[in-house]
Amino acid sequence: MNIRAKICGIGTPEAMQAALDGGARYVGLVFFPRSPRNVSIATAAELSRMVRTGTRVVGLFVDPADDMLADVLAQVPLDLIQLHGSETPERVAAIKARFALPVLKAVKVAEPADLDAARAFEGVADMLLFDAKPPRGALLPGGNGIRFDWSLLTGRRWDCPWMLSGGLDPDNVADAVRATGATAVDVSSGVEDAPGRKSPARIRAFLTAVAGIRGTA
Numbered sequence: 226m227n228i229r230a231k232i233c234g235i236g237t238p239e240a241m242q243a244a245l246d247g248g249a250r251y252v253g254l255v256f257f258p259r260s261p262r263n264v265s266i267a268t269a270a271e272l273s274r275m276v277r278t279g280t281r282v283v284g285l286f287v288d289p290a291d292d293m294l295a296d297v298l299a300q301v302p303l304d305l306i307q308l309h310g311s312e313t314p315e316r317v318a319a320i321k322a323r324f325a326l327p328v329l330k331a332v333k334v335a336e337p338a339d340l341d342a343a344r345a346f347e348g349v350a351d352m353l354l355f356d357a358k359p360p361r362g363a364l365l366p367g368g369n370g371i372r373f374d375w376s377l378l379t380g381r382r383w384d385c386p387w388m389l390s391g392g393l394d395p396d397n398v399a400d401a402v403r404a405t406g407a408t409a410v411d412v413s414s415g416v417e418d419a420p421g422r423k424s425p426a427r428i429r430a431f432l433t434a435v436a437g438i439r440g441t442a
């Protein structure tokens with residue numbers, strides 16, 4: 226089975242090239258100033274120009290206002306909008322209606338109730354991204370390099386595509402896919418050698434590991 230991979234928080238041409246060469250199906254650009262992966266609109270526009278057919282550019286936002294989305298989209302041709310804040314299903318629907326782009330909605334997972342609540346986004350979001358809920362006091366709502374209990378996903382079926390995220394890296398991604406049946410995976414910290422500093426070598430290692438996953442459900 227071909228597992229689709231998203232490399233998130235790309236900030237340099239070298240990281241983008243490693244992701245593209247390695248076959249990433251999604252590349253994520255972070256528009257969240259508190260993040261060490263935040264990129265300017267100008268940098269994002271430059272990086273997006275490197276992307277060729279077959280790879281989708283994901284713009285990552287946290288509770289964005291329409292003006293911010295409009296400002297980014299005026300210069301960066303995003304293929305998907307990722308919402309990683311506390312956006313409601315109604316807000317997701319409003320963003321989809323106004324900007325006519327698919328929405329990847331992040332669901333922060335720590336316990337079964339978090340997955341129960343995610344049902345509200347089925348039929349609204351185009352895709353769900355299951356990520357670890359940030360620990361109390363965390364500075365970031367995502368990109369924390371922590372896993373959640375993958376067994377929480379066992380036995381659950383979703384009416385929309387979903388992506389596994391949170392603490393993945395080249396060494397654990399195969400186990401994560403086998404444990405969850407994920408057909409799409411997302412990584413940020415696990416392919417960095419320092420917060421916000423993507424490692425082309427680790428990007429290549431992650432994508433090689435993903436490409437080598439066989440025999441999953």
Ligand SMILES: O=C(O)c1ccccc1NCC(=O)[C@H](O)[C@H](O)COP(=O)(O)O
Nearest residue numbers: 233260367368369370391392412413414
């Ligand atoms: O990556 C960030 O800096 C970030 C900041 C604010 C909100 C979301 C953020 N990342 C979202 C992603 O899609 C990450 O890839 C995901 O949380 C997994 O991160 P990691 O556990 O570091 O692989």
